[in-house]
Amino acid sequence: MSSANSLIVIGGGPAGYVAAIRASQLGIKTRLVEREDLGGICLNWGCIPTKTLLHAGDVLAQLRTANDLGIIVPEGIRADLPRVVQRSREVATRLRQGVQHLLKKHGVEVIKGQARLQGAGTLEVEGKNAQTLQADAILIATGARPRALDSLPVDGDRLWNYRHALTPPAQPDSLLVVGAGAIGMEFASFYAELGSQVTVVETQARVLPVEDEETSQWVARAFEARGIEIHTHTSAHLQTLDAQAAHITLRTENKKEAIRAFDRVLVCAGVVGNSEDLGLETTRVITRHGCIQVHDYGQTDEPGVYAAGDICGAPMLAHKASHEAIRCVEHLAGLTVPQQADHIPSCTYCHPQVASVGLTEARARERGRPISVGRFPFHGNGKALAINRPEGFVKTIFDTQSGELLGAHLVGPDVTELLHGISLAQRLEATEEDLMNHIFAHPTLSEAIGESVLQAYGRAIHI
Template sequence: MKTRYDVMVVGGGPGGYVAAIRASQLGFRTALVERESLGGVCLNWGCIPTKALLHGAEIAHTLRTAGDFGFTVGPTSLDLEVLVGRSRSVAARLSGGIAQLLRKHNVDHIKGEASLAGKCLLSVEDGSGPKTCHADHILLATGARPRQLPGVVVDGERIWGAREAMTPTQVPERLLVIGAGAIGVEFASLYADLGSQVTLVEMASEILPGADEEIAARAHAALTERGLRILTRHALLKLEHQGPDGVSATLAPTGETAPLHVAADRAILAVGVTGNVEGLGLDALGVQVQGGFVVTNDWGHTGVVGLYAIGDVAGPPWLAHKASQEGVQCVEHIAGIGRGQPLQATRIPTCIYSRPQIASVGLTEAQVQAAGRPYRVGRAPLQANGKALAMGEGNGLVKTLFDEVTGELLGAHLIGPEVTELVQGFTVARQLEATENDLLDTVFPHPTLSESMHESVLDALDRAIHH
């Protein structure tokens, strides 16, 4: 192992490995330290394998509804081992691809544990004893892990975290999901399509806290229509084993004195994340940690000479694409070639891969109202979109918000088929500071789902044609 580098990155997730590659491209002698598999939680236990599972769930839905399109499908059955095995193989393939990318870009990959030994010093244990490495710049990209609740033990058998939920050996007949954020809603949707009777519990007044309220309400209605039981304004008081192979949850409904008891075969805990800040030696260097996350400036600097933090460990939004972009901008800022403008959270898209899909970028209507900005709102229901109707997916909405004075696109919120692909059009518009007139004059192909994006802009200007 070399003991001197220009840049050392701790953590090989989507923020860390991208930052390391960009650093090497810029001529820095670079090393990446990762104690587990390359790709981090996102690739190995999050974004990628869950999407493989959700695609399987979508196929299950397609088979059930094939009769609507004139196909007769005989009895089908699920081989869960094959479905889970495929998701794991996809993750393994991509992880191996990252190792090849690191070699291609001359990044030293060190499999081991790292901690700060001082300013610009990193202690690395790679199995042959600890070694101290010097790096002019150290980037912490250690990610985050699921947050736990007091008194609730994720045992991996009856009470699952995300990892167990992605590697089940059987589909539970009754499933309880605690937390209705993006992760909870995705798991609830997945298991409902695989045949579970799902109860989804959320403390807030609506599922998907932080989402545009109108979109969240539509998601609630769509999931309820699919047969999911949704309990909002319910706090978890107790979750424990019940009987030989089940769980029991005691919930406290807001405004009611009598607790509610819910029985299930398995439970998934999905109540947010906390940063992986332990064991890094942050206290000794005076690094500020707030709410479980490292505090940085707009460019990832911690305030300690040569020390930066990016991605999930540096706080919300906890998204892989945010981490990657932060890594690139941090390294480019170190190299003195930054673009002059830090990453803005309101230009980062959010995607939820449930059925229906949900996506957004920019401000919600409530945020615009709270800011006191005069605005226009446009809505385009997918019931008026030919492609959506042809797909049998007309229950959706595209919603846009514009500044009434300047015409700036303030936010876009979508629910329906493939909206996680559509949202990038609005993301580009936000990045380029496009106005309503720019979008108005843009030609959208027909017949496509994207036409609803245009129709939403037209509606904001009272010029809607197709609804």
């Protein structure tokens, strides 16, 4: 294919700015249009600031159990919430400035404004820097925003979305979290650590519904042990608001109802793609449920118009967005690009942490695969006991006949940092034999991975 000599990227998030930098590295003249802040939702209002808050919550939890380690900590330890929030904003600002520097370093022109396509190859930018731009290719990387619910109209006061939860005016006495996906569970975990009375409702059968069922069940029990109230098969509807609380009707699937009062309500009902007001109607780009439909390398049905990241649909993850963007740009440059990996790692940073890649046990069985499943609890791992965090387990799933690693599911201490080893092994097509013969350093949490693999074939040593 012929290479593109010029590119315009719409959106400066993990897909957009990464695409722009890689395009510049490949010698493509690149401009990036962003209407808000560089770094997108992930850096400014998602991944980074939430993990900063959650780290503060983790430190608080460890201090509360420090006496178990023989460390004397004063009673009444608590978080300074305004300072915790301030630090999260400082981290986001520092990284945003880093993105700005990287784009400048790579010669990417950044234009502030709202971009609208005027057919293939042309777009108009509205704002202070109003202008018409043309390029060989246009990459749409406009990301996503919180899904609105008519039954819970967010007002930024009593009813929040994740932006409000990141910058609360004060700690809520009681918090209702609506939606038990990754975002909801992370905020539920953080506010519970601060001392808020947290209730989580989920319309589906279990929390973290996209995860392996054992993972969901384990996390639900761990949350309930921390005093977090969980209701599945339950929806929430605003009844009334007053000066003291939001009064919410909780309705189960069998139509039982109860009206509860909450200081604040956090709506985490998923996200929708930012496909409006882009001028897509002037092109042959097809959208479905707010997301742009693309082919193997981000091509839309309009020649010369591409898309990558959350705007293309689930799973809406920053690392997937960046990976898609790089593949798209390299394809534009005429490089031979490998097919998209089937298995995208997923991490949830609640306490306990959750990490997974590949098929769940249920999905593997649905596909008719003959499977061997291994499990190893962290309470059998020396490092987990040494650091006083023996909660959770590692679960690995293999094709019994071929030895293919089909999936892995981890719950427990720092499992989000352990996952890369498993996902890399899967990418390199490591078999059960390769993993059983691998030497895991001792004492490390990663030894639980090796034991899980051994247990799948009846060879575990420490269980």
